[in-house]
Amino acid sequence: MLTQAPKGTQDVLPASSYRWQKVEQTMRDVCLLYGYREVRTPVFEHTELFLRGVGDTTDVVQKEMYTFLDKGGRSVTLKPEGTAGVVRAFLEGKLFSEPLPCKTCYISCPVFRYEKPQAGRLREHHQLGVEVFGAKDASCDAEVISLAMEVLKRSGIADLALTINSIGCPTCRAEYHEALKAFLEPMLPDLCETCRGRFERNPMRILDCKEPGCRHKLTSAPAMLDYLCGECADHFEQLKGYLAALNLPYAIDSRIVRGLDYYTRTVFEIIADTPAGKLTACGGGRYDALVETLGGPSTPGVGFGMGVERLLMIQDQRGVAPQAEPLYDVFVCTLGSEARLEGMRLVRELREAGLKADLDHAARSLKAQFKYADKSGAKQVIVLAGDELARGVVKLRDMGSSTETEVARGDIIQVLKH
């Protein structure tokens, strides 16, 4: 128990931390090119932020939040998603008074949801994502999608399926809700229990039901896309045009609803077909009313969140996980205490010259030092020993070819750098 990580959490151990660093670096690189700057927000926020932002009828808020009272009696919640905190920071930092759009990103931000862990689902996971404020044109929706696809492409998984939908604005959605409820009402007794519960609160989520019985009955349900108001329909058409211009293939899936209440108009998912089933690697959309809902000036927003653990998992399943770099370029073996002193000096010189270098710290035999050097992946090994030390030379062994040469002490770095 003492040595066991809490349920649904994972350590990143030395052997795999480079994978995270690579993904994070990729995200940094892409964000730099697209003009997105990083924001870092607290891991916990006032519970109220998520109740108002994410929506108090959503599953995420109703049953999955890590909520507790702090010692001052305030109700706080570990972030269950990335957007609300960034919106709060946007408002608190008064970024709305700076030139808009304000393009932000976050990288490996921890996210917490209290649910039962299984493949690709954890209680603590990490997301990278972007949020853009003050850009109402669909070109920004397309840019955000394009950025997500670029990160995936650079991570070796360019073949993921993009699906998009529009869920309209509050005005056209109200009209749609009426039509949908009129359609659903007669069959209400035949729908599953969860769907009956959703009928009043959020009828659109019924379309997302996975029950075969419900799905079958819903095939002829009215589609949101047919009820979009003129402006929402235009926006969706424009988005399709921009995606086509960027050569980003997509499918339209009118059942995508998303589980967070703040979305308006564009919603999208990037789904990976894996041996373990379909996994959503990335989800996002537009939230034109959220900033205002949280007390700010009316400001459109659009963004996405991508699961880092899922991205890594998909890389594994596709066999495209990057290889780790060798720990050392050169390993220094020493024999005797005098050689060890010289070894310490040499290793520091090597490191100052930008070479990854180390020597034995476990006071082991030469044989064991070689074994360790071999396992660390070092391509070169330097041997420092008594009589050569006195002659001012070292043995340089190439581990790949097993050839050994004598090199003057002063020439080592030049020789190693070729």
Place this chain on the structure above:
RNA sequence: GUGGAUGUAGCUCAGGUGGUUAGAGUGCCAGGUUGUGGCCCUGGAGGUCGUGGGUUCGAUCCCCAUCAUCCACCCCA
């Protein structure tokens, strides 16, 4: 939250219907080579048999509970 499977060495797994000091492979450490890695040989360390109860003369094995992991659902990244 609902349903199912599984917990034996760091890892992958053996341990006929309960019986004495719980094994293998691999990994780790050391020796064989008192100055040299990969291959080979030898040795060593490492296990509260997930945990707690119960049945029994006796439990890794049977029963109950609990915890954890994995899987499906719900939901989502």
